[in-house]
Amino acid sequence: MRQMVGLVQRRGIFYFRRTIPEALRAGMPAVLGTAGPGIFDESAPVSLKGSRAGREFWVSLATRDEDEARSRARRLDGEADALIRVAKRHITLSAKPKISELDDTAIQGLVTTFRHRKLAADEARRRGAEPLSREAFDALGQEIAAREAELRDANARGDCAATHFDIDAMMTVLDAGLNIAFGSPADRRLYLAFVEAELEVMTIIRDRQSGATRPTPVLTVSDNPRSRERASRPKPEKADGPTPEQILEGWKRDQTPTEKTFYTFSRKVRRWTAFLAERDVTFDRASLSDASDWKIASLVERSAKSVSNDLYAVKAIYGWAVANGKCPVNPFSGLKQPRAAVKGQRRSTKRDFTDEEAVRVLTAARDRRGYRRWVPWIACFTGARISEICQLERSDIVSSKGNHYFRMTTEYDSEGEESQISDAKKAKKNLKNHSSKRFIPIHPRLIEEGFLDFVAACKDSDLFSDATPDRFGNRGGNATKVISRWVREKLGITDPRISPSHSFRHRFSTLCKNFNVPPEMRDRLMGHSSGEASELYGEDYWISTLSIEIRKLPVPSGLG
Template sequence: MAGKIMHLVNRKGRYHARLVVPKDLRGIVGKTELRSPLGGDYRQALKLLPGAVAQLQHKIALAEQEAGVGQQQAVPARYPLAPDQLAHSLYTQRLAFDDELRNDSRWPCVGIDDLLVQRLRAAIAGNANDGELGELVGAQIERFRSAGNLDATPGSTEWREIARALCHAELEALARAAERDEGDFTGTPTSPVIKDAQPLEKTPELVSMRQLWSDYISSRVQAGFMRDQGKRLRPVEENLRKFLKHDDARRITKKDLLAWRDHLMKTLSAKTVNDIYLSGVRSLFSWAADNDRLPENVAANVKQPKPKKVYGRERGYTDAEAVEVLKASRTYQPKADEFGYVRETEKAANLKRWVPIICAFTGARVSEITQLRKEDIRKVDGQWVARITPDAGTVKAGGYRDVPLHPQIIQEGFADFVNASAAGPLFHNATEPEKFKRAAVVVSNKLSDWLRLTKLTPEGLQPNHAWRHRLKTQCRELGISDRVVDAIQGHAGKTAGDHYGDVTLKTKVDAISKLPKYELGRVM
């Protein structure tokens, strides 16, 4: 059974050559597709098809040139063809044109140029220089170039191979014309370049970046990842499409991504470019390749080197700095404005009073603490425990974990505070679970701003993350296993062995109980 002929469509009994206009060129062309009528006879339509398609591709190529005015064009051919395919296309076009001439009253005036035949044979034999090849088939080469079928540099080995192949086509077409002059229309090409030419492959369908991204997000969410539905990385995909000015993922090359990376580096840091933009695209293309949506992951090795960060001091709070922060936190009282009104909400004040001391004794990420709800704090076998769970917002490690609360936190009155609180989040006002994560991040940033504005955080220190570094240092000094500390802080294991066995709640309690109290004085 014959396969579908590429670019040939039948509409109401009439045949047409059809070519889809790329989305980024539709504004210039003014259409979503181009068509050229080929008549009602199927065989005649097949003869005229190659020439008609070449003309349509030429229109698209002109639109590409208009779209690229003022820009350096360094992209490969949009519709690349091998030399034998180019030769077969030209041969077919020449025969179709011969048919037109024989239906024209001027045909008897046309003859075959014997000198041209000699020159074509010399070129096929390799006895023609670049200038002579250009005179013979240079115009045809440029027409195929404009149609996006080749990008060979004039004078290169590739260019000469194409030129000689087109000379084969011209000579074969002249031979058929001579046979037809004698009434023989059964002739077929004898040159292997034409006779053995590979059939044109079907043009790959466009793979929409938008749709690819949407399917990727759905797959990740279904697998339990990307609880934000991909919102954090959405600007990455949009930025790439805007830079490339098209939506076809199949057309994206490694060279395109390298150019995009260099463009991003003009306004963003190396860390942001590599860890967010390039990392996001690498993940997308890796998924697309693994799921046969794209033939390969062209982003696999596209990275941006990052300068190693130099630290001018320890990354955690010192003893004196920790005490200063906790004293300010535990004694915090909202200030009234010039009219005597307190504008700060009670939850905002409680955020500053309680989150620092909980972070100091748990080493948790600050957003994991700011998302805590009343129901996440409970007593287990006489020990107060905070359950850090994705149900309340987000957990970087994925699943929930129970973290024992140090006795000093309870002695400061945290259990009483929780019991007196209404159900739901303790430190932010979001009421819908889907908004918990965003709300927790917002108040975390407000806490960080407060610590900086009050100069409680030394220069070069991350005000919230410094507690994580400090707890790790304290536990090492106390001889507590890193495996236990990782389980408390929510760090992933570094080796396969770390995933064997469990770090029980009792083990965590024993570890946290070893942490010394902070001398904070009396808190009113």
Template sequence: MTRKIPHLLLREGRYFARLVVPAELRAIVGKTELRKPLGADRREAMRALPRCVADLQDVLSRARHAAASDGRAVHSAPARPMALGAVAHLHYDAALDRDARARDVPKELSGVTVPEINQWSAPARSASLRRVASGAASNDEVSAVVGWALEQLKDRGSFAAPHGSPQWRELARTLASVELEALARSLERDRGDYSGKPSFPPLTTPAPHEALADAVPLRDLFDGFFAELRRSGKGAPAEKRWKSAFDNLIKFLGHDDARKVTRSDLVKWRETLLTTHAARSVRGVFLASVKTVFSWAVDSERLPTNVSLGIKARVPRQQEAREKGFVDEEARDVLRAAKNYAPPTRERAHLTAAKKWVALLCCFTGARVAEITQLRKSDVRREGDITYIRITPEAGSVKTGMFRDVPLHKQILEWGFLEFVNAAPEGPLFYSTTIKRDEKSVHPSKQVAQQLAAWIRSLKIVNEGVAPNHGWRHRFKTICRDVGIDAETRDAIQGHAARTAGEAYGTVSLKLKAAAIEKFPRIGLEKKSG
């Protein structure tokens, strides 16, 4: 299972320390939450997190004191006890940081340097700290020497042991030992030596947050990859499909650390998946998602290598008992159903319009169904005597990322498509913009495309071997060959990428595409007499 790191926030590929401001302090702090940026590197973010959280807790502590001085009722900081080792590392890092910052202030401003302070104060301070660390100091001595640090931890909610209790004295001894180590480093720095290392046992082992820093959570890689895609308006459909694949992998592994994943792990995962999922899904969703995200992680320097490379799932060759596109009779039956469609009373007008028009548009444009369902009123245009639609990524998504103009066949116009468009309000023709949707959800045009596929299947007039949406695309290509439309023109109409560098030069004009479309035979809807 994924271990959630308290106070660590990941947004759009960047990490933050985050602390919610209690309601009674928001008027003083002026915010509902406090954040401190930690950067994009997870290791560095994890190492900086405890200190940054402590700084934010100090802000809340000062706000509590300010509220109390004004006579307001405030709750104490919620108790989140820290282990002694974590306290030791946090206090040690903070002490060294204070020492470094003090050395950066010139004597002209401070009036005294750190070496000068150490020269007259270090012996006495060292003796006092040693008495506390050894347990020889009285409670009053403890309060005088490290009481400030104990109060700071108490204000943060990091400990709540009563004054003078064994737990209180144990923490005091730990803090005094850490202060002695920090003082030793400071004296070494006075001589220009920055190589010293602590010998106090809790400081010789990695801090808990440093151990976590070495981990690279699979979910963080997944979120980071799709955060980058979302910035360019892509990735929503894949994110939904691939999330289940990553959830499955994490459950299989029993951990969430990408650095621990081995090639052997992924091979065993593949074998397990093949017992419960179709080989095509294993290859196209599960393995593809991991390979793609791991490759991105390597490029982003989040992983050293991509252990998924070369792992394959062999998909048996699909048996084809018939052509992939609609035959004439199937095309005629679907278009007849579309033209005569009578919606149920509670169906949304946009979906009704999609059922009436999308099949006809796909039949004579060869477009992907979702490219048609994302059309807006402004995408239906006219140039001279050519009426055409503009298929553009601005409306939703286009596989190639390039817009294209596709002339409309006369049969589409004769059915009254322009009258429908002229009567429609501005905006999308086949889906509603009034329905609230999460930004991570599938684009509404794709949802409508899925609904259309389900509707056509429900008619039971299309063979099971034909994809109810993509069948139009296959049919279009077949008819193009039958009527003699050259490969470049038909690819330009359908939005297929150029196959050679030469084909990528220039464009296929709207006039040429219109002439090609007019070669398409009309489809009569009358039933064949039997």
């Protein structure tokens, strides 16, 4: 089986596959039209079919050609986006009272918006960056004829189902903020009006298909019920407060975060301000209710951990802004973090590599070069983070009184020497915290494997110069992704509880606990802070002392 982004190939035929966000699965059947009979046959009004469990879209692309499959998949992916947007809006509006009656004025406004959507979509297809191919033009003509026949039949029989599950029709109603009761008089009147309106639209589209110029009418404020509602609201007073960008810049100058931290926090703030913009709320006027609604909306498509990280970052920015008089209140104060997947569990949900898995990774790594060869081995026998390993230099491999060790540091010179290092290079070497600066003895099995010979033969100052730096100059970022894909796709270790670039660290900690390495020495080897006041006094552990502990740790069973 050959797999690609968004595509799966089974027995030569390509399929489009996309997971439905968990929070939307319960509502997706209604969006797909499962409220009516015969929904799962090929005449259903949408081209994407979810399984009855509602877990994913799975559609045969009916081709063995990869390029054609990708072209068809892009179109389906756009439809999937639209369906997911509809499902999200359904969830948002479900708390509103259901409407059973609509007056003629409201229906006419909705019909005008619906007609504009249809004509604008057709015009965009014909006036895109590339002209329609002859095949696409002919297929469009067939699609128009089939749709017109369907609408004429529905109009003759008074059947509103022809537009009831149309994406443009659903989005028109949802954008207007209406929660119309299914099967109510308002529901039937409106969707029959949509049938009549689309029949009128088909006349214009047929003219366009024959070469006539029929421009899409401009949708005015008076035509759009949503715009009329917004226009009737009193305009908020012009905000005099600082912009989010100004607040971020002030926080950056004051707190001096790393480039990566600033980039990450800025992205989260932009996500938050985009949410506020939909509500016509400025950054400095946001309330606890806004923050709570953002949390709930984010959980629809993102994990609890990701949402929690967003809340933490934006709360920190507001904390600085309030302390410095830029905002009156912190809307995230008092907001509860989303409940984790494992309630009340403090321990990590990730697990160690088993001996069998460790042997599989280490054995396979022998056939690779550079960081791909040595990073898994070093991680296994030191418990170091991938980012720490990838930034090692030759001068970080040190020998003292017969003991070889790694020097985890942000310095670029040899031990005991001073040199002038450019700011550009300093950005490439980072440690997670102060406790991460440490010495780790080299395990005898690493020496036996030939690691010191590799170091001696290395011509560059960086041991792993083949690890391409990411946008922040860190070699560990891209290396982590490469190793993770290799472990999962090539070695077949797909258990989601395994973190390919971190499970060796988990394993190292477990071995330390079970082979009588004292907790304070385990913390020192792994770069953890014990929080004890004694850390502030005296020198660090001697390498000879740490070497005794590192030798206690066994080689994975079965490693040749």
